[in-house]
Amino acid sequence: MTDKLTVSVLGTGIMGAAMARNLARAGHTVRAWNRTRSKAEPLTSDGVQVADTPAEAVRGADVVLTVLHDGAAALETMRQAAPALRPGSAWVQSTTAGIEALGELARFARDHELAFFDAPVLGTRQPAEAGQLVVLAAGPSRDRDAVTPVFDAVGARTVWTGEDGAQGSATRLKLVANSWVLTVTHGAAEALALAEGLGVDPQGFFDIIDGGPLDMGYLRAKAGLILDGGLTPPSFAVTTAEKDARLIVEAGERHGVRLDVAAAGAERFRRAAAQGHGGEDMAASYFASFDEPEGS
Secondary structure, three states: OOOOOEEEEEOOOHHHHHHHHHHHHOOOEEEEEOOOHHHHHHHHHHOOEEOOOHHHHHOOOOEEEEOOOOHHHHHHHHHHHHHHOOOOOEEEEOOOOOHHHHHHHHHHHHHOOOEEEEOOEEOOHHHHHOOOEEEEEEOOHHHHHHHHHHHHHHEEEEEEEEOOHHHOHHHHHHHHHHHHHHHHHHHHHHHHHHHHHHOOOHHHHHHHHOOOOOOOHHHHHHHHHHHHOOOOOOOOEHHHHHHHHHHHHHHHHHOOOOOHHHHHHHHHHHHHHHHHHOOOEHHHHHHHHOOOOOOO
């Protein structure tokens, strides 16, 4: 197969739009679809063709890339695309769909003779836009040459976790990584909320951890968004983070692991969203520490 592919990107949110742009910049023919077409339209300036329907987007595609909200959205969209899917093409499923959803997605792929790749990514808006995501991928070795150019265009490296995407090895690793990311986010949010409540200058906190083992760039990045009012546009939105947190808790429960911190974190995201922060960066977990939105 030539290194220049026709790639269909279904879902052009924060991650999907960035991935579509980088695929086009790498010289691939890219057709994109989004449920709200107006959100995909800006991609035309990067040479991406915007389709009206999933079926239109996937017609003749070598690779179909789904970057949607959850497993149910991915399956429904692929069902809409089904009449135009080409047997033998590859489906790269990059939605954080959760372990339980993968079985049904893989069955759909088998029924339509698609090579199925479970391939969630690590990274948020900035690395996505820079093509510096980490791709966690599971799928058959015999078909990897078909998707490698896609992974190379959107990511800095690809970590292969298994031969069978239906087994969920890539998604399992993604959930473990996200559990840490969400925990650190809540830790930063709660530390700043406590400082606010106790009348402590946050800079004093940063001064005492500066350069030590408790200091980290991610803490400072998320704290900076809170302190500087930079929660929009989000790198990773509260509503999406809540969905991922609940998938993490569910995965733990099904495997005999209690994840009390993750469960509490999901509730924090729910409260923040209820206060009107659902579309903001997940650092808006900060607001869940207060009974009412700040300024009300």
